[in-house]
Amino acid sequence: MSSTPPFTHPSPPWNVRCLPGAGDRVFLVTGGNAGIGYFVSEQLSATGATVVLGSRNPARAGAATEAIRTRVPGARVRAVRLDLADLSSLEAVAGALGVDRLDAVVLNAGVALDDPPRRETGDGHELMFGTNHLGHFALTSWLMPLLSAAPAARVVTTGSFAAKSERLDLDDLQSRADYRPKRTYGRSKLAQMYFGVELGRRLRAAGSTVASVVVHPGGALDSLTPSRPPVHVRGAGARLGAAPAALVLQGKDAGAWPAVRAVLDPAVLDPSVRESAMWEPRVFGLRGEPRRAPLWHHLADPVVAARLWEASRALTGVDVGAVPG
Template sequence: MPPVPAQPPVPTPPPVPAQPPWNVHRLPRAHAGVYLVTGGNAGIGYFVAEQLAATGATVVLGCRSPAKAAGALASIRSRVAGARVRSVRLDLADLPSLDAAVGALGVDHLDAVVHNAGVALDDPPRQETADGHELMFATNHLGHFALTRWLMPLLSAAPAGRVVTMGSFAAKSERLDLADLQSRHDYRPKRSYGRSKLAQMTFGIELDRRLRAVGSTVSSVVVHPGGALDSLTPSRAPVHVRRAGARLGAAPAALLLQGKHAGAWPAVRAVLDPTVRGGQLWGPRVLGLRGEPRREPVWPHLTDTAAAARLWEASRELTRVDPGATVG
């Protein structure tokens, strides 16, 4: 019997290059990225937009006020050379306007949207939108729910589109009242705000569950900024001007809290980091209140699939649109 010829050795595949440690001050370049930030003219949303613009990406600020949008764009351009930023008028409390606002984006795909815009009221009385919805619930949750439906074709056209939902630590201690989502019977501003953010976060987790079920290339990630204070936020005139002595007065709080520039870090990582996966929750490293972004366990009340399904159905009925209708 002739000898069996020796088999050539199986080549060893090259090692997968390790991802460098995440550095909030040295973000990866994203020249091809196209991102929308709702409420990008102020607060955390402004810093999300500024930090994304510094990567070379195209960043669109979705803003209700054209004047405030102009101020934010001027601030970003003064700090980021060659920044590719622009704005589109976007009023999340005006549900019928959202389809046209998405059409005004003028892009053929969207790599990520950061659902950041929000309303927080401190005092009664309860306020409603023109559609008769409680203002905080309408803006923070219903508006983003409906906006996602109109954005889904653009997100699906990207190689791996992402929906990044900016929640709030205030939602951690709240629970949804599915029988009174709009606080018609018992309105307390701070509680209603926390519940509106909880609804928004619940939607973000449920959205990813539905996207995975149909094999979509789009993913949904939920983040929160921890404790972000104006007094610890660097000045960005005319968007935010920190008063003299404000940082000194807030020094004790800085042990546990941070500025809004740092509150933006979890959302920016959720947009840019290829290791972030749908259905995850990201927040600050130190007690969930301050520090660099890290993945944290999804809060137990965000994993209630029965409550999430009921919220989705109620939101669909209130907005007359379904973000899942264009997923496939």
């Protein structure tokens, strides 16, 4: 006599335009007032979650929250002042959130400089490395008690496709000996991605309920991004000029999709793949809906990640490794 296996409900395919509800959760998006961070915030707001935009500019944060409320009626969105270039200010951010738990933080904010001269933060760190990597390293440390208070929180680190061709110089992390802006930017984002990978290792070793997920947005251009006045306005000329690029690249609204999936999709937490995977656009890692992909070979190097971690701890004076379970 044959037996019938129990009926199971497979997870539905991920749909970037039909997100699951998250009405009881709280998310923080660094740099949520502009670019990809704005669209991450807008899309997460549509789930019913409370979304907090971390921004160093109150006026721009206010404009972004109003733009989101226009697009998402009833959105529970607000802002908190966040300056990643000022390490001494970051301890206060957790208290300023005014919550007893945090379900996810999207480490998205970043500085990209195109031309010399080399610039530094007030703490004396090269501006892009200090903001994009060290600021997020320190912020995560201060947020860890709130993240650990949630049932299954996520730290989502938004890297960059520009990091794929870069390698860290562990003896010149601050680009003092050889400063080239585009390379320094790529390396700062690579450092941020190494942080996300190493954080995941340490959280798993500690038995923490917090997960670390690494994503990148692919090729996301302003000229392919839909208007969200006053945050972003795309003119007709920009639309026409960007038409050829649309064959291989995308707008920042689509660039937000990997981070949004990393925040919301239960499949992201699958322990069988989490250690060796990241999330990226489907088509050559440059455009399309988000998919799980193997870590880049150099990003999976545990020796480099561990050395960067120790250097970051020394430079910031905080230790994200002291994670509660």
